[in-house]
Amino acid sequence: MKTGEVSPASIIIFGAKGDLTKRKLIPALYNLYTEDHLPSSFAIFCVDFLTVDETAYRNDLLEGIDDFSRNGKADKEKWAFFSARIFYVQGDFMKAGTYNTLKEKIKEFEEQIKQRGTRMFYFAVAPRFIEPIADALWRAKLCNRDTLDRIVVEKPFGSDLDSARKLNRYISKRFKEKQIYHIDHYLGKEMVQNIMAFRFANYVFEPLWNNKYIDHIQISVAEEVGVGKRGGYYDSSGALRDMIQNHLLQLLCIIAMDCPKEYEAEAIRDAKVRVLKNVRTWTTQQVFENVVRGQYTPGEINGMSRVGYRQEEQVAPDSTTETFVAARLFIDNERWKGVPFFLRTGKSMPRQSSVIMIQFKDSPHKIFRDDIEPNQLIISIQPELEIDLMFESKVPGLHMKLLPVEMDFMYKDAYTQSLPEAYESLLLDVLEGEATQFMRADQIEAAWKVVMPIQEAWEKYPRKQLRLYEAGTWGPSVANAILKPYAKEWFLLPSREGVKEIKEIKEIKEIKKTDKPAITAS
Ligand code: BG6
DSSP, rough: OOOOOOEEEEEEEEESSSHHIIIIIIIHHHHHHTOOOSSSSEEEOOOOSSSOOHHEEEEEEEHHHHHHHHTOOOHHHHHHHHOOOOOHHHOTOOOOOHHHHHHHHHHHHHHTTTTOOOEEEEEEGGGGGGHHHHHHHHHHTSSSSSSTTEEEEESSOOOOOHHHHHHHHHTTTTTTGGGGEEEGGGGGGGHHHHEEEEEHOOOTGGGGSSTTTTEEEEEEEEEOOOOOGGGGHHHHTHIIIIIIIIIIHHHHHHHHHHOOOOSSSHHHHHHHHHHHHHHOOOHHHHOOOOOOOOEEEEETTTTTOOGGGGGGGTTOOOOOOOOOOEEEEEEEETTTTTOOEEEESSSSOSOOOOEEEEEEESSOOOOOSOOOOOOOEEEEEESSSEEEEEEEEOOSSSSSSEEEEEEEEEHHOOSSSSOOOOHHHHHHHHHHHHTTTSOOOOHHHHHHHHHHHHHHHHHSHHHHHEEETTTTTSSSSGGGGGGGGSSSSOOOOOOSSSSHHHHHHHHHHHHOOOOOOOOOOO
16 A cells, blocks of 8 residues: 655666657656655656767756646746756666666765665666666666665566566566566556446445346457557567557456455455456467457548558568457456457557446346347546446336436546546656556466467468458457457447537447347356
8 A cells, every 4th residue: 555655766767768758757757746746855867878968858858748748838947946856877778887877876866865765767668678777786786675676667578478487587586576566557547546446445336247247348448549650669569469468458457356355466466367367268260260450551540641550660561460459358267257358459540549348238127118228337548537337218208218328427527636647656656665556477477378379379370360451440340240249349439529429429329239149158
């Protein structure tokens, strides 16, 4: 549990010149500072290879805040105070000299504040640097107090089960598990954190949260963006490794887990690992029946033309890397036996929409003449944050006519405060030594075990059933087929603006349930 206390801290970021530092980490730290969450004494050491003038570097970071912070442009005075605590450390990650310089700088700061403070080492670097940096920190004894010193490792954590295991072993030989924070920024999102509160602090839904009442669950993370400038990384990764192995499986865990014994890191992570261990793994043949992969071709989004994936920078012109995945999974435990979980993610889709839809079974009471829609519980993570319950209601009038209506909880109506960014919440957690929202090593391995059969099947047959979809569409149409007979198409939360969306609402209400022989769970 968070203590709410942060001792004086040295924050060290490896990858000072990277996009993550400029767009996410520094704006998040700045917001923590302006909202009084950082300790009174802190220093931020940003390490990278390039030779950079410190003033120019700070100005570049300011641009990042002005452009990407949720609070808009930085305040002049606050920035002056904050930026005076940012130091650029030029150094090669592979050379011991870099760590000696760093050590001197950290010591100098700790002497000034007369205290051995917390040290947070953030690895915002390409995967090949993780081991060398971890090793150098350990050799230089920079991160050796397990109660004060922490490392934060960004995904991708390995590129398959073997490499993840190897990396886990390598790191755990040098640091204690409680010092290692594997970050998945989805766990820092406000609505994702709220799912546990929603499930376990309210008694209304939990009794229904099982295969007796739930028909199926859809977890969909659609992105409007393409791969942009990240083609070099993405082409050897693909949507399965980039999104499913981490973000979507984490969402699955939170939705499917049993109530942990307490709200405490180990108990919560144990409950999540149990979910992953029970996910049924597919044979190669079953992969092609239960998982759809797609790749976007040129198209149009919001009136702007978009290139296809193979035309993106640093992407092979004959690439078979998937930018879309839709998968049907089963969790073979008592609670979920027979309930399909449909996971979908894709890039270059019509708009951003991360939504979990829980569809309940049909009402057993057949007393009305109308065709009754099953209840749906909708948890929208972004861009809108809301929880909606769709239920049948009598249409006002003289006859008993039913139609679905919606009971909704929307953050923008319920709360006035601006919501913290995921990285703000997670960085503060690390500084406070709170690991609840981070992945444990065994959880990462369990997630790799779920995706490995899919990855292996696709590696073996790189062109088989690779479906092309036009940028600006919701993915290959065959992705709807894996929903059968549970639904005709993927659930779409209408955005709240525009006539087009109102039309969509009507369409959703008119979707009739399909006849369904159940998919067998054995
Ligand atoms: C990252 C992936 O982890 O998450 C990106 O590497 C993806 O490819 C991003 O775009 C999505 O995050 P968000 O917060 O924009 O939904």
